[in-house]
Amino acid sequence: MRPVYVRGVGLHPFGRFADRTLTGLGVEAVRAALTDADVGRGGFQAAFCGTVYGGVATGHKVLTRLGLSGVPTVNVEAGCASGGAALSLAAAQVASGQHDTVLVLGVEKMPRGMIRSSFFDPWREEAGLAATPAYFALRAQRLMLESDVSARDLAAVSVKNHLHGVENPYAMYRKALSLDDVLASPIVCPPLRLLMLCAPNEGAAAVVVSAVPHAAAPIRIAAAVLRSHLAGSVLGEHTPLAGLAGDAVPTPTELAARAAWDESALGPDDIDLAEVQDTDAAREILSVEELGLCPRHAGGRWVRDAGGTMGSRLPVNASGGLLSKGEPLGASALGQVVELTWQLRGAAGARQVAGARVGLAHTVGRGANACVTILQR
């Protein structure tokens, strides 16, 4: 297998854009990525488009608008990991030599309010057994029962990511919050409050994956992994109605992380910064623990020791994470890859993590699907 590089990246801001179509968001991100990669018409041989709510032929519509249709184009749905799934497919095609350069994009315009998913049988929605924030709340409560994570620790995660987001022009919320702001925000599903949850929104991201590195900054894809769930965990991201008592089933994130360490021959100590799933504040702590970036059940201490903050050993969600950027499902994982690429190039401006050489991106959600991508300068 030959090395695979991030040759170019492009991003459309995450937010709400009533006057722009889904295709329009994608066009902007793809155009920026192709320019960054110095790849023109005929310069890529396949395209993968991550989207969940985009509908039929979402990626084709973007490429049609750009006059770039003709290559094999596949739309990829893998829940919150859709963009990572698309990236893993593209990376495999380049690594195997099937193609030299593959375009990956992720686009989304989420409906407002609580996320609705065709995943659920209608009766589960009718009965109230499909409420996404309620599942998040039960996972948060379990985390708090099994370790010493407090409501204040959850608030601290949200404060950290919103502070990081102030420096990110691509984020939806660029306002610093205090612990009191978070702890005084309305309860959505206890123990989770409004400012501990991310907002579904809109955005697009694109990555040109290639056997040829970017002219100025070779950044290698050291791992691009997708995993799904195993049966048995009642609170698994596959949102079953039952599971085993005494659940010790590895999570999709743990499975993906394990595979990513194997694929990259790297480990948690090698990671200089990470962009992880933070759909709610507890999820960031769970993500960090499941990825092995802090010991299991030590997430509370990690937060209280300023873990993940800028200037710490391993900044987490330097971009502001989904808590400040918002979550456009199909674009969120590739948005992380764009952020890591800028960071590893030293081009992240006021939110630059000094000297970053290795970055990890992670999302997990519906399916269940978890993806872990590791980039190395």
Next chain:
Amino acid sequence: MPPSRPIAAGLFDIVDGIAHLRASRCDACAHLQFPACDTCPYCGSATSTPTLVGPGGTLRLFTAVRARPPGYRGPLPFGFGVVELDGAGLQVITRLTEPDPDRLHVGQHVRLVLEPLCTDDDGTTVVTYAFTPEASP
């Protein structure tokens, strides 16, 4: 009595006046699954035996839903949690009849009940399952 219907077929049954959930036990690996299914998610075996579980259990996790989720037809707020069924090795995601978190605690004994959720346009009452706290001994 107005007519009523279960919210979906195959979820629960009343036996001798007591509500149970309809699970299945895999004939090959013995894992329980709810709702009952033909093919075991643990081992892939295609033979299983219908098994009633409940009604008693222990509350493991709980929260409350205060804003109306898309498609939801019942009253607000409502309790939502994880209950571990007595002696079954099985945990279920469930509605809780008690929506006030201050009146719930982890480890509390709870009991399966069937409760009216909403009414169809033709007046039929839609019934679903939930767990309700048992009086402290």
